[in-house]
Amino acid sequence: MKQINSIEDNLEILEPFISGLNKYLEKSRSLSLFKKLPIRDDKENINDRLLEGSYLFSPCGVELRESECNSLALELIDLLKLHLTDRADEINTISDHLLNEKINPHSIILSTIKNEGNEIRKKIRQLNLPEDLFTFFLIYLARPFREQAASYLLEKIEKLIWLYGYCPVCGHWPVLAHINEESGERTLWCVCCNTKWKFKRTQCAFCLNENHESLEIISPVNEESYRIHACKKCKRYLKEIKSNNDAMNFQFDKMYLGTVPLDMIAEKQGYIQESILTVRYDNPAGNELLMYRQKAIKEKISIN
Ligand SMILES: [Zn+2]
Ligand SMILES: [Zn+2]
Structure with a gap:
């Protein structure tokens, strides 16, 4: 049976990776990632929507900057290569598909922020990708975009009142x-x-x-x-x-x-x-x- 590490040990092992991940996220915050930001209601409507339990981010119509999609994808894959050495082969497979354009960062980020799980699973099957690792890659690749959208959508809200268990911005479950x-x-x-x-x-x-x-x-x-x-x-x-x-x-x-x-x-x-x-x-x-x-x-x- 696989030994379960203590959490303190696990946090220590992960430290170099987390520090790289924080740098990746920090740097992305200074980039302009959207050509077209999501639609934002006026202040009154935002509060009504939140009270009804309707989350704020609708990815319909958003446009992303392709050059930033590409550079973030390469940066993130390099980070995984450097730190997740026990999964090097699988990471190299994803990396190869980025280079031979079987995975296009712009379209896969759009699919992720549009929650097109079926499309993504199709890709995983077609290219025989490791589902857990690729999902992780996509969540952190789409994160800068969703985070920037969240800052924009929450900008005018002084106090967030939200009674639901899923995210008030993107609708996902908390982790x-x-x-x-x-x-x-x-x-x-x-x-x-x-x-x-x-x-x-x-x-x-x-x-x-x-x-x-x-x-x-x-x-x-x-x-x-x-x-x-x-x-x-x-x-x-x-x-x-x-x-x-x-x-x-x-x-x-x-x-x-x-x-x-x-x-x-x-x-x-x-x-x-x-x-x-x-x-x-x-x-x-x-x-x-x-x-x-x-x-x-x-x-x-x-x-x-
Ligand atoms: Zn329950
Ligand atoms: Zn969210």
């Missing part, structure tokens, strides 16, 4: 929660666009279940700050970290990647990880289960 040890406040984080939002501490982000009997907290031995908030009702889970650091300055990427041992523990106990490629609940071709849950959420809110 990590931060719990402020002092105040007990919980902040959820979206890896796709780097948005953070406050959420009830004892509620399942996926189905809004609040019954404590069907929610459980699982922690690795001797590492109680790292936990899994698991829901027996919908079988989903969210990784959580208790911290003294403020959520706004918390290193979410580092902690998300460093807490992979928690995913292994959750999986062993039968909990399911949500896909981070496809979640468009307003798209009929999207995730049906999500559509169902959205309905349940809406009903619940109208009852209250």
